[in-house]
Structure formats: C-alpha cells, structure tokens
Amino acid sequence: MEWIxxxxxxxxxxxxxxxDMERFFNLCRYQGIECWDMSLDEGVCRCCMYLDDFWKIRPFVRKTRVRVRIEKRCGLAFFMGFLKHRKGLWIGMAGCIVMLCFLSAHIWKLEFYGNSYYTDERLTKYLDTAEGIGFGIWKSKVDGALLEENLRLTFPDISWVSVRMEGTSLIVSMEEMVKYDAAGKKQTLPRYICASQDGEIVSMVTRSGVPKVTVGNTIKKGELLIDGVMEILDESLTVAESIPVGADGDIWAKVTENYSKTYPAGLESRNYGRAAWKFTFSIGSRSISFGKNPYEDGETVYDHITRVYDWWPGIHIQTDAFRPYTNVPSWETLSEIKGEAEKELSDIIHEFEEKGVQILENNVKILMYEDRVEAVGDFVLIKPVGEGTDIPPEDTQIHGIGETDEYNGNND
Incomplete structure (x- = not known):
C-alpha cells in the first residue's frame, strides 16, 4: 500500500x-527529506524523493556542488497536469459516469425462483401487462410490497412471495402450494427388488420395504432382495394385514462378468517366392527371348509383371517377371485388429468407470492366431444388482408373500 x-x-x-554526494544525503537526512530506491552505477546515483521535498534541496545542491537532473515524474500532481489540457477526456469520463448512473437506475433483468406451475413467461407477461413492470423501467416506480400483495391475490396458488432488487435485476422468489387430490391418488402397488445377476452382496441400503438378504450373502439371479409388502402380525403372530409400501434401496454386489469376442482376419497377404525372369530383345519384326515361364502348368499361382523399354526407334527390350505366391493371414492386419480389440476393451472399461462400477480384477487377455484375434476372460466388478419389478418372484408367489385379500381388492 505504500506505493499508493x-x-x-x-x-x-x-x-x-x-x-560530494555523501554530504548531500547527510544534509537531506538531517532535514528529514526521505530518499528511496537508491542505486550507484559508475559515479551516477539515482534515487526517488517526494515533489515537495525536491524544492528543499536547492541549498544542499549549492553546498555540495552536486548536479541533479529529473529523469521521471510520477504521481497525482503530474497526472492532473496531464489531464488539465485534455478536455475531451474529462468530458468522456463525465459522460461514462452519467451513463452508468442512468443505466443503474433501471431494471434490465427479471428473475423468478421457486415457481414450477407458473412459468417464467406467464409471470413476465403478467408483470408487463398488469403491473407495467418491464425491461428498462425505473427502479423508483417498482413498489415491492404492493407487487407482493398483487401477486398473492392474482395467483392464489402462491403461498409466499418476496420481491427484491439486486443491481439491475428484479428478483421474485415464491413458494407454491402443493395440492393433494385424494380422489385422484392411485393405489400404491407393491414393488419388489430382485437380483439382476449372481453375486455376493458387499453393500446394501434399504430405504423402504423389508430386506430379505444381508451383506455377505450369495445371491442368484431373480432372487428377492427387498420385499415391497410389509406384513403386520397380530397377537398370535399370524399375518393380520399386508401393506404395500414399495421397495426402494441400493444393493451393490461383487459379480463376475465373462467377456469373449472374436475378431476374424478379413484380409490376407501374399507370401512371394523367388521370381523367374524372361527377357525379349526385338528389332523391327524380329525378336529373340532368353528364359521362360516355369509356372505355365497352372498348378502355381503367380504374378506376371511386364515392362517394355524403348532403347532406340524400332529396338525394344521387354522384361517379364513371374513371381509365385501363397495367401497367408497378414500379421500387419492382425496387429491392426489387435489394436481394435484393445480399443474396444478400453471403451468398455471407461464405460464401467462412467457408471460408477468398481473394477476389482481385469482378467481379459487378447490372443492372436493365424486367422483371428480373440479377447477372452472375465471382469470382477462391484456394481448395483437391484432390479425393480411389480411382479414378485415365483418362490414368493408360492408362499403367498404379499398376496392378501386386502391387496387383491377383496375386503370381505
């Protein structure tokens, strides 16, 4: 803050x-003249001092014969002198201040909080047409208490409303009444949570319903985990009433998921053997050949490459190359397929992480064969296994859990 x-x-x-600069600074110190940022370089000393102290050093300069030169002027006094002859800048600053004050005195934004039944568009239209409050209105024309009362009278479903101004925003906060329609309320159906796959439970949180398993239990696919029907017993410990409450909870289990996928090698490469050559020398209509095609029997597959060189007008040299080959899976292609398999496996792992599934073990291996690439193995995961259903499992239906006459609609 000192520099300010x-x-x-x-x-x-x-x-x-x-x-004698040493004597000069001693005289300044004796008179209470402050100097700072002092530096000495090749007999030249630089320092800073206040403007009002500068006028006091004249007698010291004469006594010590020190030559003083001003290199830089800083501070409010010099800045005001800079602005003194620039009227346009002053007018611009004054105009900006006036414009800022003018714009700050108006409402430029309407914000609504707590509304769900009444939309922002409907409330904005009401304020504009009925209350005369729109974008650009003067703040002084907005009566917050009167606006709160009018909103409660116009919209009877609003139980509480508050109007306040923050900056250039008019903020309307409200609470709407929740209507309860008993006649239109549907009967709650029992809902069961069953296991979606085999595993071992490691975590279980039951929010409603009756849990049928605990942490550490081994579960099978389709097994009932949380019962959505609560049984009330009488004094004789028999079921007096079954109340459907709906099952709700989070069940995480340690599961093993197998992974197997085959990527066939769709491309082949050619394994070439030693080439046989044939040379033909032609002059006009006459020609002579050296070598032959040893694969004319048709039992060997080969490539035939012919090139003709014009050595002189009428003189030609033709070369024929016969290269036998066999088709084999391309290792370069298999490498690309392996990269594709690794990328797909990485995407699956990333998808697990996005869903919050914890990967304990990744036992998937990628194997390369002559004609295919295989990704084989399994994952050991911790994932949610609860699956909600409105139909109880078969064993639950047999024992009659939750199937009372009251739930079935028979009140006799």
Missing part, C-alpha cells in the same frame, strides 16, 4: 552526479 500513498503525494526519480 507515494503516488498520491507525487514523487520524482532523480539522477545525481559529481560533487
């Missing part, structure tokens, strides 16, 4: 040379 006070007081950066 120095800037407000204004100071100079001076260059001192020659004379």
């Amino acid at each position: 006070f120095r800037w407000l007081r204004s100071y100079l950066t001076c260059r001192l040379k020659g004379g």
Whole structure:
C-alpha cells in the first residue's frame, strides 16, 4: 500500500552526479527529506524523493556542488497536469459516469425462483401487462410490497412471495402450494427388488420395504432382495394385514462378468517366392527371348509383371517377371485388429468407470492366431444388482408373500 500513498503525494526519480554526494544525503537526512530506491552505477546515483521535498534541496545542491537532473515524474500532481489540457477526456469520463448512473437506475433483468406451475413467461407477461413492470423501467416506480400483495391475490396458488432488487435485476422468489387430490391418488402397488445377476452382496441400503438378504450373502439371479409388502402380525403372530409400501434401496454386489469376442482376419497377404525372369530383345519384326515361364502348368499361382523399354526407334527390350505366391493371414492386419480389440476393451472399461462400477480384477487377455484375434476372460466388478419389478418372484408367489385379500381388492 505504500506505493499508493507515494503516488498520491507525487514523487520524482532523480539522477545525481559529481560533487560530494555523501554530504548531500547527510544534509537531506538531517532535514528529514526521505530518499528511496537508491542505486550507484559508475559515479551516477539515482534515487526517488517526494515533489515537495525536491524544492528543499536547492541549498544542499549549492553546498555540495552536486548536479541533479529529473529523469521521471510520477504521481497525482503530474497526472492532473496531464489531464488539465485534455478536455475531451474529462468530458468522456463525465459522460461514462452519467451513463452508468442512468443505466443503474433501471431494471434490465427479471428473475423468478421457486415457481414450477407458473412459468417464467406467464409471470413476465403478467408483470408487463398488469403491473407495467418491464425491461428498462425505473427502479423508483417498482413498489415491492404492493407487487407482493398483487401477486398473492392474482395467483392464489402462491403461498409466499418476496420481491427484491439486486443491481439491475428484479428478483421474485415464491413458494407454491402443493395440492393433494385424494380422489385422484392411485393405489400404491407393491414393488419388489430382485437380483439382476449372481453375486455376493458387499453393500446394501434399504430405504423402504423389508430386506430379505444381508451383506455377505450369495445371491442368484431373480432372487428377492427387498420385499415391497410389509406384513403386520397380530397377537398370535399370524399375518393380520399386508401393506404395500414399495421397495426402494441400493444393493451393490461383487459379480463376475465373462467377456469373449472374436475378431476374424478379413484380409490376407501374399507370401512371394523367388521370381523367374524372361527377357525379349526385338528389332523391327524380329525378336529373340532368353528364359521362360516355369509356372505355365497352372498348378502355381503367380504374378506376371511386364515392362517394355524403348532403347532406340524400332529396338525394344521387354522384361517379364513371374513371381509365385501363397495367401497367408497378414500379421500387419492382425496387429491392426489387435489394436481394435484393445480399443474396444478400453471403451468398455471407461464405460464401467462412467457408471460408477468398481473394477476389482481385469482378467481379459487378447490372443492372436493365424486367422483371428480373440479377447477372452472375465471382469470382477462391484456394481448395483437391484432390479425393480411389480411382479414378485415365483418362490414368493408360492408362499403367498404379499398376496392378501386386502391387496387383491377383496375386503370381505
């Protein structure tokens, strides 16, 4: 903060040379003249001092024969002198302040909080048409208490409303009444949570319903985990009433998921053997050949490459190359397929992580064969296994859990 006070007081950066500078600074210190940022370089001293102190050093300069030169002027006094002859800048600053004050005195934004039944568009239209409150209205024309009362009278479903202004925003906060329609309320159906796959329970949170398993139990697919029907017993410990409450909870289990996928090698490469050559020398209509095609019997597959070189007008040299080959799976292609398999496996792992599934073990291996690439193995995961259903499992139906006459609609 010290530099702010120095800037407000204004100071100079001076260059001192020659004379007795040590005596000069002693005289300044004796008179209480403050100097800072002092440096000495090849007999030249630089320092900073306040503007009002600068006028006091004249007698010291004469006594010590020190030559003083001003290098830099800083501070409010010099800044005001800079602005003194720039009327356009002053007018622009004044105009900005006036414009800022003018715009700050208006409402430029309407915000609504707590509304769900009444939309922002409907409330904005009401304020504009009925209350005359729109974008750009003066703040002084908005009566918050009157607006709150009118909103409660116009919209009877609003139980509480508050109107306040923050900056250039008019903020309307409200609470709407929740209507309860008993006649239209549907009967709650029992809902069961069953296991979606085999595993071992590691975590279980039951929010409603009756849990049928605990942490550490081994479960099978389709097994009932949380019962959505609560049984009330009488004094004789028999079921007096079954109340459907709906099952709700989070069940996490340690499961093993097998993974197997085959990627066939769709491309083949050619394994070439040693080439046989044939050379033909032609002059006009006459020609002579050296070598032959040893694969004319048709039992060997080969490539035939012919090239003709014009050595002189009428003189030609033709070369024929016969290269036998066999088709084999391309290892380069298999490498690309392996990369595709690794990428797909990485995507599956990333998908597990996005769903919050914890991967304990990744036992998937990628194997390369002559004609295919296989990704085989399994994952050991911790994942949610609860699956909600409105139909109880078969064993639950047999024992009659939750199937009372009251739930079935028979009140006799």
